[in-house]
Amino acid sequence: MAIDDGFPLPPYPLLYEEIVRRALAEDLGRAGDLTTDAVVGAEATATGRLKARAPGRIAGLEVAASAFTLLDARVSVTRMTADARDAGAGETLAVVRGPARPILSAERTALNFLGRLCGIATATREIVRAVAGCGCRVVCTRKTTPGLRALEKYAVRAGGGANHRFGLDDGVLIKDNHLAIAGSVREAVRRVRARIGHMVKIEVEVESLAQLEEALAAKVDAVLLDNMPPADLAEAVRLARGRALTEASGGITPLNAAEIAAAGVDLLSVGWLTHSAPALDVALDIE
Numbered sequence: 001m002a003i004d005d006g007f008p009l010p011p012y013p014l015l016y017e018e019i020v021r022r023a024l025a026e027d028l029g030r031a032g033d034l035t036t037d038a039v040v041g042a043e044a045t046a047t048g049r050l051k052a053r054a055p056g057r058i059a060g061l062e063v064a065a066s067a068f069t070l071l072d073a074r075v076s077v078t079r080m081t082a083d084a085r086d087a088g089a090g091e092t093l094a095v096v097r098g099p100a101r102p103i104l105s106a107e108r109t110a111l112n113f114l115g116r117l118c119g120i121a122t123a124t125r126e127i128v129r130a131v132a133g134c135g136c137r138v139v140c141t142r143k144t145t146p147g148l149r150a151l152e153k154y155a156v157r158a159g160g161g162a163n164h165r166f167g168l169d170d171g172v173l174i175k176d177n178h179l180a181i182a183g184s185v186r187e188a189v190r191r192v193r194a195r196i197g198h199m200v201k202i203e204v205e206v207e208s209l210a211q212l213e214e215a216l217a218a219k220v221d222a223v224l225l226d227n228m229p230p231a232d233l234a235e236a237v238r239l240a241r242g243r244a245l246t247e248a249s250g251g252i253t254p255l256n257a258a259e260i261a262a263a264g265v266d267l268l269s270v271g272w273l274t275h276s277a278p279a280l281d282v283a284l285d286i287e
Contacts, residue, residue, distance in 0.1 A: 007084035008040060008157040010062045015150050020066050023109045033105040046070040046100035046286050048107075050114070053281040057125045059083050059158035060117030061093060067110035072102035084121070084158040096284070107284045115279035116148075117155040121175060123277035124159025127257045127270060134261035136268055139164045139247075143271035152274045173194060173224065174204045185214040203247070212236050216243050224269065226250050233263040 050064065058081055065077035075098035081087060093114075096103055128138050138161040144152045153163045164172035174188045185204055192202055203222035204215040209232060216225050216239065225236050227250035240246045247267040247279035248260050261268055 007082070008154065010083055011150060011154050013066065015164075016063050017066060017070065019147060019151070020070055020109065020113070024067060024071060024106065027109055028105065033101070036101050036104045040104065041101045042101065043068070045098060046096075046098045047229075048103055048284045048286045049092045050094040050096065050110070051283050051285055052091050052093060052118070053089060053283055055089050056087060056118050056122035056280040057159050058085055058087050058093060058118055059121035059155040060114050060151065061237060063117065064110040064114035065094060065096075067106040067113065068096055068098075068103060071106045072099055074098050075102055075106075084160075086125075092283070103284075103286075111282055111284060112126075113151070115278065115282045116145075116278040117151060117158075117278035118282060119277045120152055120155035121159035122280055123254070124156050124273050125159040126254050127252075127268070127273070128160040130254055130258045131261040135257070136261045136265050136271055137162050138257075138268050138273075140273050141249075141269055142167070142207055142273040143275040145274070146252050156273055159273075161273065163268075172200055172202045174202070175224075176205055176207065176226075179205075179211075185211055186218055189215075189220060203245075205249075206236075209235060209239070212239060216240060220244055221268075222247055224249050225265065230259065230263060231261065233265070237264040238255040 061079060061083050068075040068077055075096060078095045080092045080094055087093060095101055131138065140153055140156040140161060149166065153166065154241055156163060172192050174192065178188055179185060180259060182191060189202060201221040203224055204220050205224040205226050206212045206215055207226050212223055222245035223240055224247045228236060233248060237246050245267065246265045247269050249269040250266040252260055252268055252270045253272050257268060
């Protein structure tokens with residue numbers, strides 16, 4: 001897929017192949033696939049179709065395909081669509097051909113990854129659509145499944161969202177517990193500036209307009225407006241305009257995203273995308 005298509009490029013295999021290997025090993029255990037090895041002959045071949053049973057946004061197709069090919073390189077996977085595109089209910093996403101045993105043994109692992117990532121992408125798409133016209137971007141958080149962060153954040157991008165920091169090492173976010181220990185926003189920011197490089201941005205979580213004023217006086221790059229009521233959120237946006245990026249956070253779901261975005265914030269920080277979005281129903285049908 002070309003870069004200028006406007007779609008995110010699939011993650012490098014280096015980022016997911018070891019994850020898929022571990023998932024396969026977890027499923028196959030110490031004795032392999034007892035059922036398939038008993039029922040299916042070693043020379044049997046099969047053709048299966050990866051299908052979406054419900055409409056949604058596709059993400060993780062390459063990851064799912066790797067579950068089959070890592071188990072047996074003789075399996076071929078023909079993609080019928082691509083990540084970051086929408087699929088209808090019943091649509092074939094890919095055709096899998098080759099030795100029947102590895103196709104059946106890798107089936108659940110492939111579907112687990114595909115359903116999870118498509119679900120995140122679909123949920124992201126819905127919130128992005130809900131706030132269209134508000135001028136804000138939808139971003140994810142670090143509330144991800146342990147070990148799957150790179151993939152889940154990729155799925156957010158496939159859904160039309162953007163990524164917040166990937167970990168603790170690629171940006172400063174001073175949160176309420178940091179402030180409790182430092183004693184004030186000013187002191188926490190002072191300590192951070194004494195330690196970080198010139199290319200690292202600083203964001204501060206604030207819960208009141210008074211904390212916001214203190215953060216703005218410290219000339220931080222962004223403010224995380226945490227669980228503010230609508231009136232305070234709108235006032236915070238007014239105060240911060242031209243001085244710092246504004247990011248709304250706290251309990252944002254598809255039901256309230258548009259109302260919160262209407263306050264004029266630059267970013268919506270949505271943990272729901274990766275900790276609560278339902279998986280898309282996908283299946284492998286053997287012909």
